[in-house]
Amino acid sequence: MDHLEDLRTAAKLAWLFALPAVEIATTRARGAMGGSQMNAFGHMRKLADHTSRAVTTPNNDTLYSSAQVDLSAGPVTLSLPAAGERYLSLALMDAYTNNFAILGTRTTGPDGGVFTLVGPSDAAEGANVVRSPTPHVWALARILVDGPHDLEEAQAVQRAISMQGPAVETLGPFAPRSAPWPDYFDTAGRLIAANPPPVTDRAALHRMEPLRLSDFDPGRFSAEEAQAIEAGVAEARQALRRSGLGGAGFIDGWSYPAPRLGDFGQDYAYRAAVALAGLAALPPVEAMYMRGQGHLPRALYDGTRAWRLHFPAERLIPVDSFWSLSLYEATDDGQFFFTDNPLNRYAIGDRTPGLAYNADGSLDIWIGHASPGAERETNWLPAPAGPFALFMRAYLPKPELLDGAYRLPPVTEA
Numbered sequence: 001m002d003h004l005e006d007l008r009t010a011a012k013l014a015w016l017f018a019l020p021a022v023e024i025a026t027t028r029a030r031g032a033m034g035g036s037q038m039n040a041f042g043h044m045r046k047l048a049d050h051t052s053r054a055v056t057t058p059n060n061d062t063l064y065s066s067a068q069v070d071l072s073a074g075p076v077t078l079s080l081p082a083a084g085e086r087y088l089s090l091a092l093m094d095a096y097t098n099n100f101a102i103l104g105t106r107t108t109g110p111d112g113g114v115f116t117l118v119g120p121s122d123a124a125e126g127a128n129v130v131r132s133p134t135p136h137v138w139a140l141a142r143i144l145v146d147g148p149h150d151l152e153e154a155q156a157v158q159r160a161i162s163m164q165g166p167a168v169e170t171l172g173p174f175a176p177r178s179a180p181w182p183d184y185f186d187t188a189g190r191l192i193a194a195n196p197p198p199v200t201d202r203a204a205l206h207r208m209e210p211l212r213l214s215d216f217d218p219g220r221f222s223a224e225e226a227q228a229i230e231a232g233v234a235e236a237r238q239a240l241r242r243s244g245l246g247g248a249g250f251i252d253g254w255s256y257p258a259p260r261l262g263d264f265g266q267d268y269a270y271r272a273a274v275a276l277a278g279l280a281a282l283p284p285v286e287a288m289y290m291r292g293q294g295h296l297p298r299a300l301y302d303g304t305r306a307w308r309l310h311f312p313a314e315r316l317i318p319v320d321s322f323w324s325l326s327l328y329e330a331t332d333d334g335q336f337f338f339t340d341n342p343l344n345r346y347a348i349g350d351r352t353p354g355l356a357y358n359a360d361g362s363l364d365i366w367i368g369h370a371s372p373g374a375e376r377e378t379n380w381l382p383a384p385a386g387p388f389a390l391f392m393r394a395y396l397p398k399p400e401l402l403d404g405a406y407r408l409p410p411v412t413e414a
Contacts (some may be wrong), residue, residue, distance in 0.1 A: 011232025018188035071119035076165030086146030095195035292390035302382035313361030341382035
């Protein structure tokens with residue numbers, strides 16, 4: 001492989017490798033503009049709606065509490081309240097969006113607790129120590145809201161989530177993913193230096209060496225070399241547009257997450273795709289994310305047509321917590337956000353007030369821009385008069401959903 005080919009290959013890999021860290025940095029910068037501090041939780045007190053544009057593919061089922069953490073100045077203390085039967089999770093993600101620990105209902109139980117989060121080289125003593133593989137951490141809590149009547153009680157649980165740690169300055173500035181390659185790779189080099197990847201990434205870092213990210217200087221490259229770098233970045237962007245959140249294709253009209261979702265190992269392309277389309281996704285054991293296969297390009301559906309999702313009585317989704325079907329508009333660059341609609345309904349699921357089951361115990365969900373009729377509106381998920389995407393979430397999936405013995409029924413034209 002010649003020098004220019006090495007550079008092109010390095011640029012493609014480095015662009016994808018760094019994208020999750022860049023996306024987190026962008027999210028952190030948005031928070032700082034809104035007044036968020038490092039090493040402190042910011043709480044979203046309401047459920048996400050069509051105006052929520054901070055993070056792609058939000059859910060409308062849980063309140064979010066988010067903290068950007070810098071452990072370089074020392075450990076922080078995390079306090080979780082007793083949540084009882086209410087679903088609560090606190091995902092701890094490293095600088096590359098790997099979930100290295102999830103605290104809460106599934107793992108630490110319903111009684112809450114106090115935990116010490118330490119950096120990769122800090123000494124730690126006592127119980128409930130959680131070690132991060134990188135100094136920078138994103139802590140993201142999800143608190144289930146069991147309908148409008150439950151919002152105040154859910155907020156009370158949320159208020160009891162807290163963090164105590166040393167005061168640190170907000171990191172940055174950093175370039176976004178849309179930046180020209182000289183700015184993007186300058187940011188990539190600084191983020192990687194601040195968060196050394198694990199030894200298992202050494203082979204990838206070796207392939208990126210032609211860029212010299214550790215002391216990146218775009219001025220060192222000739223015009224011909226710059227063209228090779230631009231070509232590699234273009235390939236990376238195109239590969240990202242072709243990819244998605246699913247694993248191996250669609251089954252009966254649904255994609256299912258790869259087992260490595262949320263803890264990606266060396267699958268840098270998949271990690272980057274999830275950072276773009278589903279930033280902060282949980283691993284399947286915590287939540288299964290399934291995407292519907294629409295007939296339009298990019299697996300989108302046409303909202304001007306009527307759609308139906310039918311569950312036979314004996315084939316409802318097997319979960320230990322809850323399931324929810326969300327509908328999104330798709331942006332040109334591959335992100336997803338809720339769409340305005342007359343019911344202010346952005347998702348429908350097993351907790352939707354008034355959800356009506358058929359006499360035989362089966363369930364129909366009606367999807368589309370036009371109302372399916374007054375008698376069906378309790379089960380209607382409104383769509384825009386144009387393209388939309390469907391995502392099913394299943395929290396605390398049972399083994400038959402995790403291992404593929406259970407599959408969702410297809411979405412069909414009504």
